[in-house]
Structure formats: structure tokens, C-alpha cells
Amino acid sequence: MSDRIVEFDIAVIGAGIAGLTCAQQLRCLGHSVVVLEKSRGVGGRVATRRLYDTQADFGAPFLDPRERLSQQLVQVLSRAGIVVPWTDTVYQVQEGDGQLNPAVNLSAPYYVAPAGINAVGKFLARHLEIWRCRRVQTVTPTDQGNWHLELEAMGDSGDAAVPLAVRAKAVVMAIPAPQAVMVLESGESGLPGPFVDRLKAVEFDPCISVMAGYPASKQRELVQGEYRGRSLLFPPESPLRGLFWQSSKGSGATQPVFVLHSSAEFAEKYLDATDLESVGRELCDWVGEWVFPWLKDPEWMQVHRWRYAFCRRSLTEPLLTAMTPLPMVCAGDWCGDRQIETALQSGLAAAEWVSDRLGGGPMPPLASLWEAIATKK
Incomplete structure (x- = not known):
């Protein structure tokens, strides 16, 4: 097992819809990004299980394109033959x-x-650096001005050469709020009490x-x-x-x-x-x-x-942010009440906030982001 510590501009925790959308936007803006996912798959609750020579979507059963961002995504997925x-x-x-x-x-x-609803997650994961079977144990600030993330290999740990530690200038926590609380309280994050209290209020x-x-x-x-x-x-x-x-x-x-x-x-x-x-x-x-x-x-x-x-009890804003001690943002479908649409909104808002803090360029139109994912080889 490698004991290297790899540095990135941003570490995104969670390969659900919000985390993947955020990571894609940040990658398009020129930032180095790693996505840390504790399971083997991507997509979060956009999940499919292969069993008995068939398959079952056991999380989100469908995409509802009645909102703006979901509609744009469905249009691209339809042209690519992924959804019908x-x-x-x-x-x-x-x-x-x-x-x-x-x-x-x-x-x-x-x-x-x-082919299974997780094809949506696989689409959003294209071209990203994703470390699977890696659960984040602690997130702590360093004296060098970056976040240090300790990782745990989960089950079949996949690539044994993947390190068990990451350092990043900013962290995006795109996991359910209760899970984010557990990670933050397992170490000395140094985040303000009101920030963690807001997370604890999400149910x-x-x-x-x-x-x-x-x-x-x-x-x-x-x-x-x-x-x-x-x-x-x-x-x-x-x-x-x-x-x-x-x-x-x-x-x-x-x-x-x-x-x-x-x-x-x-x-x-x-x-x-x-x-x-x-x-x-x-x-x-x-x-x-x-x-x-x-x-x-x-x-x-x-x-x-x-x-x-x-x-059941969501955050009323599209994301939760802190600059003390270092840039940290929490995002997900719990930042509103429209599930996948909210996840897309929150992921994009998180990318914009982080890029602004790290001196990134202007945000590209969302439609061009989806098209770039679909067309880039």
C-alpha cells in the first residue's frame, strides 16, 4: 500500500450527482480535482444493482426533467442514447x-x-480522477495552508497503489449532512461551531x-x-x-x-x-x-x-460554506427539496464558490459542460 500523500487543488468527498457535477465544473475551469468515494460505484442514490441476469434501479427510479438543470442534462443524455x-x-x-x-x-x-439508472452517474464521472473504495476518516488543516484528508480502504480496496492520504487547498463535502458531521467530528477540523450546527440541523x-x-x-x-x-x-x-x-x-x-x-x-x-x-x-x-x-x-x-x-429537514440555501480555517463547502440534494435538481444546483454553486476562492476563471454555461462531457474522448 502506497504511503504517498498526493496534492490537489480540490478534494471532493462523495461521487453522487452533486459531487460529480461540482468536480466536472472545477475540472473544466482548470483546477486539479480528486473525487473520493467510499463505494465501488458512482452516482450515489442513482444506483443500479446487477442480479439474476437482470438489473434493478434500487435508488432513484427515474429522471424528472421538469426543472431547468435536469432538463438540460436529460437533453444531452437523450442525444447520447443513455436515457429514453x-x-x-x-x-x-x-x-x-x-x-x-x-x-x-x-x-x-x-x-x-x-442500461440502468447508474448510467447517469457513469456519464457524469467521465474524465474525472475518482478514488473508489476510499472513505474519508478525518479532515484537518495543516500549517502549510491546506487540508489533510486521511483515507480508509473499504472492502476490496481496488488499486492498492492509491494513497491513503490527500492534501487539498479546498474541500467539497458532497455527502449527506449526517455523514459530513461524523467526518468533521472525528478529527480536529477547526471549523466554526455554527457551521457544524447547521449541518446537524439537517435531517x-x-x-x-x-x-x-x-x-x-x-x-x-x-x-x-x-x-x-x-x-x-x-x-x-x-x-x-x-x-x-x-x-x-x-x-x-x-x-x-x-x-x-x-x-x-x-x-x-x-x-x-x-x-x-x-x-x-x-x-x-x-x-x-x-x-x-x-x-x-x-x-x-x-x-x-x-x-x-x-x-426531511433541508438547508434553505444551495450550499454551506466556511473560510475558517480554510475553504470548505458542503453541498448535496439536502440543500433544497427537489432531489436531483437540487443536487445539480448545489454542485454547480459549490464549484463556483470554490473557484472564486482559488482564483478561477468565469463559469462556463452549463449546457457546454454537459456537451463537453459527452463529446470528449
Whole structure:
């Protein structure tokens, strides 16, 4: 394992949508940037799992292009063949009768990636230096006027030559606020108390996601019956938040795959459960009661818990900044209430703030940033 310490202008912690957008903008402005990500993949909650010869988007199920930044991104992704329109109607499930009533008629359709929604994260990660399987343990200022970041190799640590320490003139923390608090409080960051207190005030709701596959005969029934329920919502009192027909996102699916999202209340109850399979089966039982009885009996199932799924109490500004003792900015989809749109806004605002502090040039138009990512080899 290398004991080198590599220096960059900026270290971005977290390879979610906000972190990748911020890093891309800073790279385009000529800064040296490293992205530090504790998992193997990129995209954060824009996540896909490969399993049983198929795939499931177990985090964000789609892109909603009704806001300006998301719309610009979707346009570029569409031209690149990464995303396609999926549905323009969200349905509300009524208990017991299986009736689907339109809850929202969208002004623009939701978009999905047939290859998996994490293709969006992979697109935003192009050309960036990303150190995967590296969790930041501490962030401390040095006497030389830069931040020192101690890293921990996670699981299969990937490239053993990647160092376990980084130094940077500025740090962008693009991870959920509670995780940022844990990092900052694990060392002597020297950041002002009010800065950390603002982070502590941000609160998240959890969610439990179930990926479930069913017999191939059921897929044929759904297609032949022109089933409309690609995206379903459930009443507030239900233990279910949403149900998404995963196998309708691309052509050639041989079996139906659905992804269930639990309510926050249900997830709180089982967040630390050791037997996640039983939790998943309980949710399948519920969705069988509300939609199709055969949804109670999947051929296979995997369960994932999201501790920081949806921001319940968000920051009211697009980012949180400090200059004492050195430039530090926190950003993410918790800096507002529009999830991916907020993540894009916050990531761009963080890049502009950091570049201003380090003497960077003017910010390029966002459309040119997306096009540069798409066209650069």
C-alpha cells in the first residue's frame, strides 16, 4: 500500500450527482480535482444493482426533467442514447380493489436508462480522477495552508497503489449532512461551531428498497394486458411509498421485475433489523394486498436499506460554506427539496464558490459542460 500523500487543488468527498457535477465544473475551469468515494460505484442514490441476469434501479427510479438543470442534462443524455422517455403518468393505488387512478399527469415524461439508472452517474464521472473504495476518516488543516484528508480502504480496496492520504487547498463535502458531521467530528477540523450546527440541523428519512423478480408468464400478462402502472404511489398510511415496474424500462425483458420503496415510518421501524429478507417479504405481502396477489411470492428478492434516502429537514440555501480555517463547502440534494435538481444546483454553486476562492476563471454555461462531457474522448 502506497504511503504517498498526493496534492490537489480540490478534494471532493462523495461521487453522487452533486459531487460529480461540482468536480466536472472545477475540472473544466482548470483546477486539479480528486473525487473520493467510499463505494465501488458512482452516482450515489442513482444506483443500479446487477442480479439474476437482470438489473434493478434500487435508488432513484427515474429522471424528472421538469426543472431547468435536469432538463438540460436529460437533453444531452437523450442525444447520447443513455436515457429514453418512460411514463407521463403517476398512478395512485387504492387499497383492496387494485384500481389505478392518475395521481399526476406530468407536463414532461419521466426518463429512464435502459442500461440502468447508474448510467447517469457513469456519464457524469467521465474524465474525472475518482478514488473508489476510499472513505474519508478525518479532515484537518495543516500549517502549510491546506487540508489533510486521511483515507480508509473499504472492502476490496481496488488499486492498492492509491494513497491513503490527500492534501487539498479546498474541500467539497458532497455527502449527506449526517455523514459530513461524523467526518468533521472525528478529527480536529477547526471549523466554526455554527457551521457544524447547521449541518446537524439537517435531517433525513430512511427508506427500505426491495428488488423482486417474478415468473416470466407474469411479464407476458402485463405486456399483453397493456398494464399502465409503471410508477405507483400509495396512501400516506401505507407502509409502501412507491412501486416501480423495472422490467418496463427496456425491451426484451423475460420476467417482471419490480422495485418497492417503503414509507419512512416502516423503514424507521426496521432500519437496524438483522433479517432483511423477512422485512422484504413483509413489504411484498403488503404490495400483494394492494396491487396483484402474485406480488407476494417473488422468485427472488434482494433488500437494501437507505439510511439517508429523503431529506426531511433541508438547508434553505444551495450550499454551506466556511473560510475558517480554510475553504470548505458542503453541498448535496439536502440543500433544497427537489432531489436531483437540487443536487445539480448545489454542485454547480459549490464549484463556483470554490473557484472564486482559488482564483478561477468565469463559469462556463452549463449546457457546454454537459456537451463537453459527452463529446470528449
